[in-house]
Amino acid sequence: VxxxxxxAALKANLGDLVAGGTIIVNEDAFDERNLHKAGYDSNPLEDDTLNGxxxxxxxMTTITVEAVADLGVKPRIAERSKNFFALGLVSWLYTxxxxPTLEWITETFKGRPTVADANVAAFKAGYYFAESQELFDHQYQVAPAALEPGTYRSITGNPALAYGLVAAAKLSGLTLFLGSYPITPASEILEQLSALKRFDVIAFQAEDEIAGIGSAIGAAFAGMLAVTTTSGPGMDxxxxxxxxxxxxxLPLVIVDVQRGGPSTGLPTKxxxxDLFQAMYGRHGESPVPVIAAKSPSDCFDAAIEAARIAVKYRTPVYLLSDSYLANGSEPWRLPDMDSYEPIEPGFATExxxxxxxxxxxxxxxTLARPWAIPGTEGLTHRIGGLEKExxxxxxSYSAENHEAMTRIRQAKVDGIVRDIPPLEVDDEQxxxxxxxxxxxxxxSIAAAVRRLRLAxxxxxxxxxxxxxxLPANTGEVLRAYRHVLVPELxxxxxxxxxxxxxxxxxIPLxxxxxxxxxxxxxxxxxxxxxGQ
Known part of the structure; x- marks a missing residue:
């Protein structure tokens, strides 16, 4: 529907509607001025544009204004309530x-009771209009989702990721430090964590991207769970x-909430x-593990996994999200934190x-080096960017030593494959x-596969x-199929x-x-x- x-809304979204779908239009808005602004030469409600x-x-506008006329609201507010008329109509259509909607309206607009009353009236008008006018042949029943038992809440990706970082800090017994510079669409993580000081979180808004990651590296040296967040331009x-x-x-989680690029690009899209950037965007042989979240709620678990690998293997880790996940919403079953394994920092003490x-x-x-908190007696040591013996x-400036250290760093990251699960396949005989x-x-992939199987x-x-x-069995999985299709944005x-x-x-898509x-x-x- x-x-x-x-x-303009019709023109922008018609391409997303399947053939034979239902279109409900506010015919009051299809006047000559609005048609011209949307780029229509003729009225699509009267020509063959919507055939099929x-x-x-x-x-909607006319009925809404009539429905709220006795409430004393201004005409502009009355017209704005037409969105709730449409919501009421669709609520009836889908039973x-x-x-819950009426309660939400009342709570949301409790500071503006006249607006709340107008929105409630418009919603009810839409509902009863659909019920009484017999426009639709039938209603639709939406069955409850098949979800595991538990307590659920709605969550978007950025808050889920922030909570995952806090959970990882608790699992490791470390203070969580975020050094970050605001950038769309990652800024919300900084905002979320800045409000969670009571969970032993330090959120530092730096003056620029370089200072953000520099402060995080310093926090890692000091024995904290260090994180920096950014998007594409900040990755550079x-x-x-x-x-x-x-x-x-040193352990470091680098969160990249991807957006359209290059340069400033498309900050809100x-x-x-950024996958190649995460994989290869450094000079020298400098391997960094890369993890990607798959859904808004999965950002929670992906953050914990990134922190686990960072702490256990003493390495920076890239955690990739994107604007769609950051702002997308889904039901999230509150996790049982007792089911998560502790993350042991294992500080050097002697x-x-x-x-x-x-x-x-x-x-x-693991080939991880020891992690000593500065000031620990007897463990004074030097760190820095120069190659170490x-x-x-x-x-050390020894060629043989540099060869050995380069191969050790690579072997350490390669060895993580023994500590990650095999690639799971939703297979069909x-x-x-x-x-x-x-x-x-x-x-999108899961929904497409369901459709294909139904057909x-x-x-x-x-x-x-x-x-x-990559998981150890990835090659085996890929070679088991005649065709491999890889959709990517x-x-x-x-x-x-x-x-x-x-x-x-x-095959790319x-x-x-x-x-x-x-x-x-x-x-x-x-x-x-x-070949179909």
Whole structure:
């Protein structure tokens, strides 16, 4: 169903409506002036523009103004209430309970009782209009969602990510430090954490992006769970400091809430175009693990996982979100924090080589170096960007030593693959096509696969959280299917990584149109690949 309050809304959103869909229009708004502003040469309600759709013309403005006439509201406020008229109409169409909406209106506008009364009247007018006018052949029943039992709340991606960082700090017993500079669409994380001081959170608004990450590196050296947040332009500015964090081998979570680029680009629009930047955007051999959240609520768990890897392996970690996830909303089941494993920082407390402390004498399993809080007696050591001697940690210009340290840092990140779960596949027996994605394409891919299966096509899907390193079974999964389709909101970044890493003929599906994929776009490409 598309509810078009004016010609511009109809023109902008008609392409998203499936053939045969229902259009409910406010016919009062389709006058010559509004049609001209929207770029229509003729009235689409009268020509063949809407052929193939079910069109219901309703004088919403007129009815709304009449419905609130006795309340004494100003004409402009009366007209604004027409949105609630439309909501009431659709609530009847989909048999939605009206009490929660009426309670919300009353609570939201309690400081403006006249406006609240007008909105309630408009809502009821729309509901009763739909009920009495017999415009629609039938109502629709929306079955309750099949959700696990528990307590739910609505959440968007940025708050979920902020809460995940707080939870990670609690799991590790560390103070959470955020060093950040405001940038759309990541600023909300800074705002959220600045209000959570009672949970041992320090939120520092720096003067620029470089100071933000610099302060976070300092906090990591001081023994805190250090985080910096940004978006694409800030990624550019932070890259040198990320290289420093690689050299220092200190825990650091770098959150990139992606947006359209390059340069200032499209600050309020979504894109997945920073993957290569996260993977390769530093000079020298400087590997950094990369994790991506798949949904607004998943930002919580992705933040905990990024912190776990950062602390355990003493490494900076990129956590990728995007504008769609940051601002998208979904039900979130409040987690049982007792079900999460503790994150052990394992601080060094005593010399580790006789009477000496060697800051790069590594854990034999993880290759992580020890983490000593400054001021710990007997553990004085030097850090900085100059190359360090293996184990001992003094400055070294030896070619052989640099080779060894470079390979050790790479091996440490490569070894994380043993500590992440295998890639899960939602398989269907006999499937020849695998659709694999990362980040915010999760919902579109899942919906497209459901549609394809309902139409009788055998399709599998998988979604990557850990992008670097990739799960150990990724190559095995990819080679199990004749076709591999990779939808991305960029010009083909993950698909290049998969091709290079596993020599599979993965097929790209790329959009950089600042909006999430339509389900139909993935469905149509899948059918093309299957030869349908």
């Amino acid at each position: 598309l509810v078009a309050m004016n010609p 759709y079910q069109v219901f013309k309703v004088p 939605r309970p009206v009490e 500015l932070k890259s040198e400091a990320v290289g420093l964090a690689v050299s220092l081998e 979504t894109e997945q175009s 010399p580790n080589h006789g009477d000496e402390y060697w800051p790069y004498l590594r854990n034999s399993e 293996v184990d001992r940690g003094t400055v 006999g499937a020849e096509l695998l659709i694999i994605g990362w980040g915010s394409t999760y919902g 009788g096509h055998k399709v599998a899907r998988a979604h990557l959280r850990h992008i670097y390193p 960029n010009l083909g970044q993950l698909v290049r990584i998969l091709r290079a890493e596993y020599l599979v003929d993965a 790329n959009k950089v149109w600042t909006l999430p994929f339509r389900v139909s776009q993935i469905e149509e490409k899948a059918l093309e690949v299957l």
